[in-house]
Amino acid sequence: MELHEDLLSDAEGAERADHGGTLRLTAATGARIRRAAALREFEPEAERALRALGADGRPRALVILGYGTGATVAQLITAVAGAAAAVPIVPVPGPALPGWVGPLDLVLVASTAGRAPEIAAALAEAGRRGTRVAVVAPPASAIGRLCEQVRGTLIPMDDDSAPVWARLWSVAVPALMVAETAGILPPQSYAAAASAADEAAVRFRPSQEPFVNPAKEIALRFGECTPSVWASGHVAAVAAERLGDQTALRAGLPVTHAALPALGSGLLGLLDGPLASGAGDIFRDPFEDGAEQSAAVILLAEQGADPRLKVVESLVRDRGLLLTTVTAEQEDPLARAAFLIALADFAAAYLAVLVGASPDQGRTIDEYRLRTAQ
Structure with a gap:
């Protein structure tokens, strides 16, 4: 070689x-984190969705669905939470949900592209079980549209122009906000x-x-x-x-x-x-x-x-x-x-x-x- x-x-x-400009995109990670952290300030619908999610109270458990970069988000949230998590955090790659998941739990989807069939299948199953659902994904994606069908809370991921691998923080930060709002994690220092x-x-x-x-x-x-x-x-x-x-x-x-x-x-x-x-x-x-x-x-x-x-x-x-x-x-x-x-x-x-x-x-x-x- x-x-x-x-x-x-x-x-x-x-x-x-x-x-592909990988070095330039990586150097902009800090800016991408700041942009995602300002979601509540510049997206009124996201702010309302998070408030409504918080009003439902703390769930029994947090189940994080993720594939590819979404799986990294699940691992990141679990690692950042550590012993400070108020409830169990369970990463699940899909398509099957654990049998115990039900209305007392919160299913969180972290999807950079919103098209993984494994995640869509698990999300649909969560809807059938009446589980609380929050989705971070591109709003126009298949999973973004499915979120509405299962009456879930959609937090938009508006970084479609970047390559999928570079969207990690654009999905991770809103997902962390969901966990904060639901009373699972303490407030995070995005700055x-x-x-x-x-x-x-x-x-x-x-x-x-x-x-x-x-x-x-x-x-x-x-x-x-x-x-x-x-x-x-x-x-x-x-x-x-x-x-x-x-x-x-x-x-x-x-x-x-x-x-x-x-x-x-x-x-x-x-x-x-x-x-x-x-x-x-x-x-x-x-x-x-x-x-x-x-x-x-x-x-x-x-x-x-x-x-x-x-x-x-x-x-x-x-x-x-x-x-x-x-x-x-x-x-x-x-x-x-x-x-x-x-x-x-x-x-x-x-x-x-x-x-x-x-x-x-x-x-x-x-x-x-x-x-x-x-």
């Missing part, structure tokens, strides 16, 4: 090679999240050299080695999975990922395997011996999330493996999520530039969506 490492030190060249995304945009910008830019360093690790992404903290685990998804989407490369404490059940075995053999040999020539056969570890962490992080870092260093650790130090969980998810998106974009991914990378996903919709 040919690597275009020179582009990572050439801001203009990297942006020219960035098909802090937007500021964290802005901080990431500055720290990981194209003009920042690779040796001081963790997103570019991660891209180089992915291009030169066989990487594994490990996470410390619930929010970091969401970002690690996001990094794996975006790496496959942008560059077509597979990445394993896991989170503490589950590392001890399997993935730590990578440190004793053939990919780690000889990684610490200072005489090893990566071009002669094959750099792709070396293991590297990327650690995404939240400050103070798990004391075992230091042990894991020590084990990786003791084996002589390449290690990159990025720690989110923001106090607010949502802000840490914004920072680490932006890191994941930037790293995947740089990796696509590094490997010279073509404009049609991801065409199989489009074909899959087309063929399964028929």
